[in-house]
Amino acid sequence: MSKPMYRVFRQRMIVITLLISFVPLTLLGYTIYYGFAKAYCQRVEQQMTARVTACSQSLDLFLEERKVILSATAKSGSLAYYNDPSHLRELFETINNQTGGGLVDLGVIDSRGDHLAYVGPYSLEGFNYREQAWFNLVMAKGIYVSDVYMGFRQMPHFVIAVKAGDAAGDWILRATIDPEIFARIVTTAQTGKTGDAFIINSAGICQSPSRFNKKEILAPSGMDPSRFGSSTTVVKKTTQSGLRLVHAGKWINNDNWLLVVTQDMDENLPSFSDMKTEEITIFLIALLAIVVTTVVTTGMSVNKLQERDRELEELNAHLIQTDKMAALGKMAAGVAHEINNPLGIIATKAGWMRDLLEEEEFRKSDNFKEYDEALQKIEEHVERAGKVTHNMLGFARSMEPVMERVNINGVLKKTLEFLDHHAQINNIRINTGFDDAIPEIMSDRSQLQQVFLNIINNAVDAIEKQGTITVQTGKNAENLVIDIKDTGKGIPDTVKKRIFDPFFTTKAAEKGTGLGLSITYRIIEKLGGTIKVKSRKGQGTCFTVVLPLTLSKKTIA
Amino acid sequence: MEIKVLVVDDEIDFLETIVKRLEKKGLHTVGVTSGEDALIKIQEKYYDVILLDIKMPGGMDGLDALKEIKSKQPLAEVILLTGHGTVESSVEGMRLGAFDYVLKPAKFEELCEKIAQAYMKKADQDNKIRKANIQQLLRFPGRVFDQD
Numbered sequence A: 001m002s003k004p005m006y007r008v009f010r011q012r013m014i015v016i017t018l019l020i021s022f023v024p025l026t027l028l029g030y031t032i033y034y035g036f037a038k039a040y041c042q043r044v045e046q047q048m049t050a051r052v053t054a055c056s057q058s059l060d061l062f063l064e065e066r067k068v069i070l071s072a073t074a075k076s077g078s079l080a081y082y083n084d085p086s087h088l089r090e091l092f093e094t095i096n097n098q099t100g101g102g103l104v105d106l107g108v109i110d111s112r113g114d115h116l117a118y119v120g121p122y123s124l125e126g127f128n129y130r131e132q133a134w135f136n137l138v139m140a141k142g143i144y145v146s147d148v149y150m151g152f153r154q155m156p157h158f159v160i161a162v163k164a165g166d167a168a169g170d171w172i173l174r175a176t177i178d179p180e181i182f183a184r185i186v187t188t189a190q191t192g193k194t195g196d197a198f199i200i201n202s203a204g205i206c207q208s209p210s211r212f213n214k215k216e217i218l219a220p221s222g223m224d225p226s227r228f229g230s231s232t233t234v235v236k237k238t239t240q241s242g243l244r245l246v247h248a249g250k251w252i253n254n255d256n257w258l259l260v261v262t263q264d265m266d267e268n269l270p271s272f273s274d275m276k277t278e279e280i281t282i283f284l285i286a287l288l289a290i291v292v293t294t295v296v297t298t299g300m301s302v303n304k305l306q307e308r309d310r311e312l313e314e315l316n317a318h319l320i321q322t323d324k325m326a327a328l329g330k331m332a333a334g335v336a337h338e339i340n341n342p343l344g345i346i347a348t349k350a351g352w353m354r355d356l357l358e359e360e361e362f363r364k365s366d367n368f369k370e371y372d373e374a375l376q377k378i379e380e381h382v383e384r385a386g387k388v389t390h391n392m393l394g395f396a397r398s399m400e401p402v403m404e405r406v407n408i409n410g411v412l413k414k415t416l417e418f419l420d421h422h423a424q425i426n427n428i429r430i431n432t433g434f435d436d437a438i439p440e441i442m443s444d445r446s447q448l449q450q451v452f453l454n455i456i457n458n459a460v461d462a463i464e465k466q467g468t469i470t471v472q473t474g475k476n477a478e479n480l481v482i483d484i485k486d487t488g489k490g491i492p493d494t495v496k497k498r499i500f501d502p503f504f505t506t507k508a509a510e511k512g513t514g515l516g517l518s519i520t521y522r523i524i525e526k527l528g529g530t531i532k533v534k535s536r537k538g539q540g541t542c543f544t545v546v547l548p549l550t551l552s553k554k555t556i557a
Numbered sequence B: 001m002e003i004k005v006l007v008v009d010d011e012i013d014f015l016e017t018i019v020k021r022l023e024k025k026g027l028h029t030v031g032v033t034s035g036e037d038a039l040i041k042i043q044e045k046y047y048d049v050i051l052l053d054i055k056m057p058g059g060m061d062g063l064d065a066l067k068e069i070k071s072k073q074p075l076a077e078v079i080l081l082t083g084h085g086t087v088e089s090s091v092e093g094m095r096l097g098a099f100d101y102v103l104k105p106a107k108f109e110e111l112c113e114k115i116a117q118a119y120m121k122k123a124d125q126d127n128k129i130r131k132a133n134i135q136q137l138l139r140f141p142g143r144v145f146d147q148d
Ligand SMILES: Nc1ncnc2c1ncn2[C@@H]1O[C@H](COP(=O)(O)OP(=O)(O)OP(=O)(O)O)[C@@H](O)[C@H]1O
Pocket: A391, A454, A458, A459, A462, A486, A488, A489, A490, A491, A495, A499, A500, A504, A505, A506, A507, A511, A512, A513, A514, A515, A516, A517, A518, A541
């Protein structure tokens, strides 16, 4: 996976984890809240229904009381009697005293509509009501309760009028009701900060002030009374400003008026916006904890994953490399064998020619020297080619080590013996510093010999003439350490990077194949060790081979 | 006495030349290209040293040929010619009674050296046997001649 892919993966994990933790929680919270809200709404509705019922009963009682008193009085008295203002005043005061007030004034009107007698704050004697709607209705029906209206007084009021008849003809006893007292009863049904109670008539006109709607008497209430049935009805409505209003209504006054109790459903319902700061803080801290935990754990697992993937990739690359090298090794071995046979033949043929050249007649030939030189070249190059195939086979054979107990000091001594003669010729001193306490290790003796031979051969080549090679062994807690130092020409930094590459050489074609160190590197890797080089141009080189004291699982596998 | 050498190698070019060179050195040399032919040859004649290529494609494998030869002519010394890939088989061959092995491509001088050593060993062996036979003939049971 590439870097951005890990980022996308990490983001996805975080989102999914957060969703998984939040969605059920939110659903649960919502369900609980919803259940609670529903129960709460039902309670509110019940309470409102109860209130509206109680209040409507009081209002009907209030009206009924006055209607009964007025009609009883009218029926038992006579026009002549009440036409006397002192009698009328007596009646007015009696009623108001007995019923706790409520009448503003009291008047007597004859069948022609003339106002005959009047007790009250206004002076209405002499007015004629024939043209007024209520007058005609009371004459027709016998008893009548008006809607609230302005009338001659230019004050909102409503009247209760009863018709009576005696010898002198029909007459009307009419009382004006104080809308204030009436409204006071209505307001008993109001609750809370926003609760409202008011009366409207069948046309939706306010018959009492509405506190919530800020509507005065006689203003249109904006409500549709037809939505309310004959018994107590609950109507829900959402206003434009988002308030959820509940209206409970009951018809009163012989279905002429509608008592409406209104309440904001959400007023007492706890909502999220009502949460206290500490609750919000706790909630936010919890939220933060969840988010942080999610991000951290996700980050950790994605990092782990990334690491795993990288390890796997490395392992894969290593396996592929090993495969490649094995294939290369097989091929090298095949090629070397194929070349070895013809080389052998060429060598013997050349030898045969040399044998013949020894004979007298050839020796005398003019071209003897030419033949001899040509043969020498053939032999030389056969040897050179032989060296290549030899190294290639060594390379191929570095593939599978054969483990046995090996004494490293012993192997080094053997290797140095090989080179002793050559070193002496070139004036090269060989110093050894062997630590006799190093233990035997499990390794491949012949491959190690090849390793040391390659390194020391290179050292000899680097010195050319006159110099010192120092070979030292030692150990630390886990490894054997072998240092091979020379005072040769050193390795320039540009070359250093490539010395372990197959076929990389700085030597003349007949001297180096460039396989020595690549074989060395592979062998040491196979044996579970490492090889490092330190070198300064012109000052010499030190190769350090580190071999494990005990084989790790990796090496065995 | 002439040293008799048998060379067994499937590579004819190599075989021919090596035979010629050994002849020129004064060795009585015969070349064959397979293990089977070698077995026929040793039935016909007695050889002191046998040069045997260990890896021969098709037919009899070098090590099998070695076993056969050793069972038929136990006194003939066998020098194995081996490539890099067959060094392990050569070691096995030594255990089966080969005198030595030479890595191909072999230097002719080295080869001659090895043949000489093998012949010396064989001759020595022959001597011992001859002496033992004489002892037997003279009926001196129990007496041992000092040989070295
Ligand atoms: N001790 C050393 N001092 C200086 N240069 C070195 C030394 N060892 C190795 N090198 C450099 O590293 C190169 C690669 O070495 P390597 O042994 O792989 O090949 P080579 O010696 O050139 O050929 P081959 O070993 O196959 O005959 C050498 O050509 C040389 O330039």
